[in-house]
Amino acid sequence: MLEVKTAGFELDRRLEADTRHVMWLGLCELRLMDDRRWPWLVLVPQRRGAVEIHDMTPLDQTLLIFETNMVAETLEDVTRCTKINTGALGNIVRQLHVHVVARSEGDPNWPGPVWGHGQREPYRREDAHRFADRIVSALSPKR
Amino acid sequence: MLEVKTAGFELDRRLEADTRHVMWLGLCELRLMDDRRWPWLVLVPQRRGAVEIHDMTPLDQTLLIFETNMVAETLEDVTRCTKINTGALGNIVRQLHVHVVARSEGDPNWPGPVWGHGQREPYRREDAHRFADRIVSALSPKR
Numbered sequence: 001m002l003e004v005k006t007a008g009f010e011l012d013r014r015l016e017a018d019t020r021h022v023m024w025l026g027l028c029e030l031r032l033m034d035d036r037r038w039p040w041l042v043l044v045p046q047r048r049g050a051v052e053i054h055d056m057t058p059l060d061q062t063l064l065i066f067e068t069n070m071v072a073e074t075l076e077d078v079t080r081c082t083k084i085n086t087g088a089l090g091n092i093v094r095q096l097h098v099h100v101v102a103r104s105e106g107d108p109n110w111p112g113p114v115w116g117h118g119q120r121e122p123y124r125r126e127d128a129h130r131f132a133d134r135i136v137s138a139l140s141p142k143r
Numbered sequence: 144m145l146e147v148k149t150a151g152f153e154l155d156r157r158l159e160a161d162t163r164h165v166m167w168l169g170l171c172e173l174r175l176m177d178d179r180r181w182p183w184l185v186l187v188p189q190r191r192g193a194v195e196i197h198d199m200t201p202l203d204q205t206l207l208i209f210e211t212n213m214v215a216e217t218l219e220d221v222t223r224c225t226k227i228n229t230g231a232l233g234n235i236v237r238q239l240h241v242h243v244v245a246r247s248e249g250d251p252n253w254p255g256p257v258w259g260h261g262q263r264e265p266y267r268r269e270d271a272h273r274f275a276d277r278i279v280s281a282l283s284p285k286r
Contacts, residue, residue: 051226052215052216052219052226052227053208053211053212053215053229054212054213054215054216054219058209061208061209061212062205062208064208065196065204065205065207065208066201066204068196069196069197069204070197072195072196072197073195073197076195076197082234083194083195083232083233083234083237084195084197084231085230085231085232085233085234086196086230086231087228087229087230087231087232087256088227088228088229088230089226089228089230089256090226090228091225091226091228091246091253091254091255092254094226103234109259110234111234111235111259112234112258112259113230113232113256113258113259115255115256116252116254116255116256
């Protein structure tokens with residue numbers, strides 16, 4: 001098991017370049033993959049040195065699945081998708097991050113995976129903001 | 144949220160055809176993907192009607208991540224792989240199942256995903272048994 005620390009966490013540069021900040025959760029930063037082909041969120045646990053989920057403490061693992069599933073359920077509600085795809089791969093970017101993707105029949109590469117398929121197609125800036133706002137609103141406590 | 148029941152659980156026929164039984168965990172049946180291109184395990188929670196992880200109760204979700212991570216850590220130890228890939232996709236087989244795959248640099252489609260890549264290459268029966276035995280042994284309590 002790796003030594004996992006909170007302090008001095010720095011987001012991987014490739015993740016930073018490919019995604020946009022959405023909001024802070026308890027353990028994770030929630031980011032939007034800047035690829036308009038699919039509604040695609042990424043959770044990044046703020047734990048320095050974590051590569052595999054099992055590198056984290058049992059409490060952090062529980063928090064991660066709680067936050068992942070909260071995000072998955074919200075993304076399903078917002079997009080009315082056919083299926084949620086979740087994955088932790090990290091073959092290219094080793095910093096631990098969890099993908100939550102809304103898939104719909106007939107979307108690019110359906111029913112295959114999103115990873116490694118074609119080229120990323122960035123959002124127009126205002127479309128990214130609008131989608132992120134919908135996610136933040138749906139995840140925020142109702143009054 | 145779907146109604147999720149234990150009783151009357153039946154393994155999806157496609158999953159049954161593509162994988163082999165390895166052992167029973169607490170919540171899940173652990174199965175081996177019958178594809179010798181990658182060391183690839185599949186966890187199937189014994190919950191009728193579960194499609195998304197968030198369809199399950201919080202306790203079942205916690206059990207699922209506990210079992211998934213135990214399997215992931217074991218698979219990493221047994222294979223000395225470069226990276227574990229975990230995923231819950233279900234675009235083809237809707238019954239909830241979690242993939243845990245040992246990836247190594249230079250393996251087929253590295254660093255891309257295993258899902259949807261080429262054709263499955265079944266093990267020779269004795270090789271499948273040998274690999275499953277190593278997993279069972281590594282997952283079993285030490286005396």
